Amino acid sequence: MSSSNAAYTQVRPYTRGWLALMAGFGAVIIVALGAVWHMEHQGHWVTGMTNQVVWGMPHVFAVFLIVAASGALNVASMGSVFGREDYQKLGRLSALLAVALLAGGLAVLVLDLGRPDRLAVAMTHFNFKSIFAWNVILYSGFMAVVGVYLWTMMDWRAGRFYKPAALVAFGWRLVLTTGTGCIFGFLAAREAYGAAVMAPLFIAMSFAYGLAVFILVLSVSFKMTRRPLGGDLSARLLRLLGLFVAANLYFTALLHVTQLYFAGRGGVEAFILWNGGIHTTLFWVGQVGLGGILPLVIAYGGCGHAVRKRAMMASILVVLGGLAQVWVIVIGGQAWPLDLFPGMEVSSTFADGHVHAYAPSAWEVMLGLGGVAVALVIATIGMTALGLLPSGLETATESRGCNN
């Protein structure tokens, strides 16, 4: 049943820390809006994006946040769908974060449109063949479903809807991430994508990113509001994160093995894995090394540091590795030229036949960070307005194994 027997308290507003935090996020958002104004006013030529690399840094942030959003809901699902009681107390925060991250990601996506003023058009004209249009529906639906789910967690009178809402939300998040993966998986033209394995890969990515962000927000908010956080819970979350990171690595490997198996995809594979410059570096060092292997070592390796610290370290690495991974997928996939004439050498005035350069402009980075700030502001306001944070978690779980 719902976690109504646990004690939840709001975060106290207008304290010095709270004000400083909000001022910081606010400043980032204002800078981001300035960047948006500049990019829209001048046109996209002031960004690093071109007619070759049409999706740039804003998409890296947006895809990361959207993917993380569905993953952030997993903690709630663990409690309600899979009956893990020790996670139930975290369900409210998990649902709030899911909504906040999605809002942040969508804000970036919308503000990077050529015509953000036509958002109403996007909401009223639907081409039901388009996976993008489906995603618009999936995203808005996700907000609604998670909203209801959160309500059933918070209002004991809605308790009988708790389980069904949890199930719907869990199913919805899986479909949503499948949809996001299919945005790339359905692009037959681009050699780096166009594989069904993109869908499960994106689900694995979402599990890892979402949990990492959840651990970070949980730890920081507990620390800032001086709530006790038990080492056992951190240890459990860290082990779970390790599992998700391993799944992400597995599907990444599967993607590349599949690609290598396809005749004619050797070029793009060599590009990503071997001679793609920044993309190769970000793949091996960022995605696989920092975002994959190192968190695994931290999660399952020695017991040098306090487990809470280790969970934080691993989560930060997973976030950074995740951004690198999304970069490799989004930018690396476009940097590799379209193959109009397989087996031929080509050149043209429209940059055919050679690898496309892309360097993000500061404006794009500002916009992306603005999305992160939007997510964190929503999360902070949510924790302030509603009783979402458990007042303490130290006695919630019992110790298992070597973790502190």
Added chain:
Amino acid sequence: MTELSRRQVILASGAVLIAAPVQARAPGEPASARSRWGLLIDTGKCSAECNVCVETCKAEMGLSGHDRPLTDAQYLRKVNVRDPATGAAHSVPVMCQHCAKPACVDVCPTGASMKRADGIVLVDRHICIGCRYCMMACPYKARSFAHEDQTGQQPYLPRGKGTVEGCTLCVHRIDEGRPPACVEACAAKARGAMLFGDLNDPKSDIAQRVAREATSRIRADLGLEPAIRYQGI
């Protein structure tokens, strides 16, 4: 002689116009699925130095540009293709391929990318939100994003910052019964490498040649069934 007179009869009936190969569409009359406009490009007649079609396209469409090749719009380009095994080289005009199953139309969330009944693929710039997903999906890289304010616009081709555009097959000319600008210019100033016409009309030159001679389509393996056919590559 009999052959000629039969042609004359057909000519007189107005079914085929030699000077203007296409029947103009009456104002207000919708495009019809009876037609499937296409091009047959003979790359053997197309030299690497010749840029007549590209320049004509730019002038016709008012693509003034800002001397920023990475972000300036280009509807038609010459792609130099070389077979590394044999050294055989071609220079191929590539534009929107006006696919029967256009990937851009499938992915466009708002329906701004659309296929007209007669097979011409267009962007409705009033409902394009500039998401650029169509550019991600097009295997021919046939679309450009309007990266900045546009000047020198033509009345028949409204262009706007923040939306996506591409070759319209000169739909404004086709509707008047004229061939696309590149085709006309290639015939007048170069070697007439392009043949324009209705692939659905068995009597059209293009349909007859496509039926008779070997032609190919770029990335035919993707199954998008482009209306632009090539010979010699």
